[in-house]
Amino acid sequence: MAVCSIIGYKGNSYAAPLLVESLKKMEYRGYDSVGIATIENGNILVKKGVGKVAQVSKTLDLQNMPGQIGIGHTRWATHGGITDTNAHPHEGCSSEIAVVHNGIVENYKELKKDLIASGHSFKSETDSEVIAHLLEEEYSQLHDKVQAIVQVCNKLDGAYAFVAVFGDSTICGSRYDEPLIIGLPDNGYFISSDVLGFLQYTDKAIFLDNKDIVVITGENLSLYDSSGKAVSRSITQVAWELGAADKGIYAHHTLKEIHEQKKTVLKGMIQNEEDLTRFCDILLNAKSIYITGSGTSYHCALLAKHIFAKLAKVRVEPVISSEFQYVLDFIDKDSVILAISQSGETADVLNSVKHAKELGAKILSIVNISTSSLARISDSFLTVNCGPEIGVAATKSFTGQLAVFYTVIDKLCNSAIGINSKRQAIESAIELLLSTEEQTIRIADLLKDIRDIYILGKSLHFPIALEGALKIKELTYIHAEGIAAGEIKHGPLALIDNNSIVIVINPRDNTYDDVLSNAHEIKSRGATLIGISNQSEEVYDHFIKLPNFDSILYPLVEIIPLQLLAYHLALKKNADPDYPRNLAKSVTVK
Numbered sequence: 001m002a003v004c005s006i007i008g009y010k011g012n013s014y015a016a017p018l019l020v021e022s023l024k025k026m027e028y029r030g031y032d033s034v035g036i037a038t039i040e041n042g043n044i045l046v047k048k049g050v051g052k053v054a055q056v057s058k059t060l061d062l063q064n065m066p067g068q069i070g071i072g073h074t075r076w077a078t079h080g081g082i083t084d085t086n087a088h089p090h091e092g093c094s095s096e097i098a099v100v101h102n103g104i105v106e107n108y109k110e111l112k113k114d115l116i117a118s119g120h121s122f123k124s125e126t127d128s129e130v131i132a133h134l135l136e137e138e139y140s141q142l143h144d145k146v147q148a149i150v151q152v153c154n155k156l157d158g159a160y161a162f163v164a165v166f167g168d169s170t171i172c173g174s175r176y177d178e179p180l181i182i183g184l185p186d187n188g189y190f191i192s193s194d195v196l197g198f199l200q201y202t203d204k205a206i207f208l209d210n211k212d213i214v215v216i217t218g219e220n221l222s223l224y225d226s227s228g229k230a231v232s233r234s235i236t237q238v239a240w241e242l243g244a245a246d247k248g249i250y251a252h253h254t255l256k257e258i259h260e261q262k263k264t265v266l267k268g269m270i271q272n273e274e275d276l277t278r279f280c281d282i283l284l285n286a287k288s289i290y291i292t293g294s295g296t297s298y299h300c301a302l303l304a305k306h307i308f309a310k311l312a313k314v315r316v317e318p319v320i321s322s323e324f325q326y327v328l329d330f331i332d333k334d335s336v337i338l339a340i341s342q343s344g345e346t347a348d349v350l351n352s353v354k355h356a357k358e359l360g361a362k363i364l365s366i367v368n369i370s371t372s373s374l375a376r377i378s379d380s381f382l383t384v385n386c387g388p389e390i391g392v393a394a395t396k397s398f399t400g401q402l403a404v405f406y407t408v409i410d411k412l413c414n415s416a417i418g419i420n421s422k423r424q425a426i427e428s429a430i431e432l433l434l435s436t437e438e439q440t441i442r443i444a445d446l447l448k449d450i451r452d453i454y455i456l457g458k459s460l461h462f463p464i465a466l467e468g469a470l471k472i473k474e475l476t477y478i479h480a481e482g483i484a485a486g487e488i489k490h491g492p493l494a495l496i497d498n499n500s501i502v503i504v505i506n507p508r509d510n511t512y513d514d515v516l517s518n519a520h521e522i523k524s525r526g527a528t529l530i531g532i533s534n535q536s537e538e539v540y541d542h543f544i545k546l547p548n549f550d551s552i553l554y555p556l557v558e559i560i561p562l563q564l565l566a567y568h569l570a571l572k573k574n575a576d577p578d579y580p581r582n583l584a585k586s587v588t589v590k
């Protein structure tokens with residue numbers, strides 16, 4: 001049922017407070033309702049309700065639920081409205097099984113019909129509830145939990161990760177194309193959608209393969225493959241520092257992550273030489289290169305196209321991941337698909353690369369989470385290494401991805417950019433742009449009641465216009481549109497009047513004069529102009545100064561004032577910048 005977070009715990013401590021803390025850490029994944037089931041003396045106790053973790057936890061006193069075994073869930077609705085009943089966990093008829101689920105059961109209607117015909121009655125409108133009833137049905141016939149899960153998984157269509165508890169204190173789960181990771185603290189186990197669910201307790205993890213089954217009975221953890229045969233999986237040490245997911249001195253994760261860019265951009269430039277060589281060799285041997293990603297990551301793909309063309313003289317084709325299936329006719333064994341994704345779990349991205357892989361293409365990826373599904377199915381991958389990004393809006397991962405691209409280009413083109421010798425200049429430029437925050441607060445004040453904002457950029461600056469507009473849309477709910485500056489006269493100029501606000505990204509490079517003319521055309525129709533440039537012009541009503549910089553590197557820094565503006569506009573509009581309405585951080589459903 002959705003882009004959700006799931007967590008299970010069994011161990012020597014009380015489960016409920018641990019589960020609540022874990023859910024808070026993963027709330028960015030989905031956040032319209034919350035629920036927990038714990039077991040005490042053979043009884044499953046379920047509490048769930050609509051709202052964010054802190055609020056529901058307080059109202060329902062989740063923290064004080066009894067028992068040392070339990071499961072928890074935050075939901076982002078896809079099937080069934082946002083109601084207490086549709087929140088997870090879901091129970092079977094007998095209340096001896098409770099289940100939390102992430103994903104979509106595509107054939108839930110047929111399964112539900114069959115289960116109702118066999119006497120099951122359903123409480124919610126969700127697809128997820130069928131898993132609880134199916135498991136109950138299979139277990140009542142087979143009396144073997146592993147075999148029951150094998151049968152359940154065989155019947156589910158679509159991607160899933162689920163964790164179930166039985167009244168006899170067994171906890172178990174399985175996954176297919178949705179993440180499920182086991183955390184191994186002393187004296188217990190976690191089963192989680194994300195390492196952030198247990199990273200404060202342990203950095204030891206087992207990443208389950210697709211269709212693996214985990215069963216924890218007593219103090220023992222056992223793993224099985226999709227046929228129910230026992231398997232073993234290696235233990236990975238997770239690298240992120242504890243505490244990296246906290247807000248620190250900042251009011252919101254988003255603001256912290258914007259400020260972290262001073263460091264994270266530099267981290268993106270540090271790549272293991274062997275990995276980089278392998279990655280670049282695959283690119284060099286490609287007959288055709290497609291770059292794919294969703295949302296912000298797609299904007300990075302658009303920038304990569306310009307950077308590859310300008311410096312490597314290589315043609316790469318950016319394709320939005322959700323559109324990728326329509327270019328499959330052109331993909332063959334000589335193609336390379338370079339996928340960009342912060343999470344490495346975005347369903348549209350994973351589907352694209354899976355289709356391409358089936359056609360024989362090589363898969364490269366740039367990911368922030370090196371243990372993600374995308375990294376694991378890639379022939380070679382590079383990491384952004386910017387630490388956990390909790391704010392739903394991508395900020396530091398975007399500039400981090402870009403930093404990786406500059407590094408790749410330097411490797412391919414004999415240090416054409418010389419990125420490593422420019423680290424200091426980049427750091428100072430980012431610092432300078434971060435210091436425009438006060439200015440962006442004043443501009444946010446002027447824009448807070450505006451209905452539409454247009455952002456113009458040309459060439460390298462057009463993807464930044466798109467990305468700036470995306471940040472404003474998702475954080476502030478104001479309609480914002482990124483426009484290729486030269487296109488203004490082909491239609492959008494008709495929208496411009498005395499009330500229009502237009503942001504013009506125009507640092508001095510080969511696009512400067514053309515974009516300045518566009519700015520004048522807009523100004524003469526009465527609009528208010530905000531210029532982002534290293535050169536001030538009379539045409540701008542407000543001006544954010546960029547440093548003098550290598551023109552190819554401008555995208556890395558010119559996005560920062562737009563991120564800050566979106567953040568402060570969100571505050572002025574009383575919107576929560578960390579958790580925009582209707583959105584989830586990792587969109588693991590189609």
Ligand code: F6R
Nearest residue numbers: 295296297341342343346393394
């Ligand atoms: C926008 C945003 C989304 C993501 C998109 C892809 O701020 O965060 O548009 O960029 O959902 O996510 P990843 O990069 O995890 O594949």
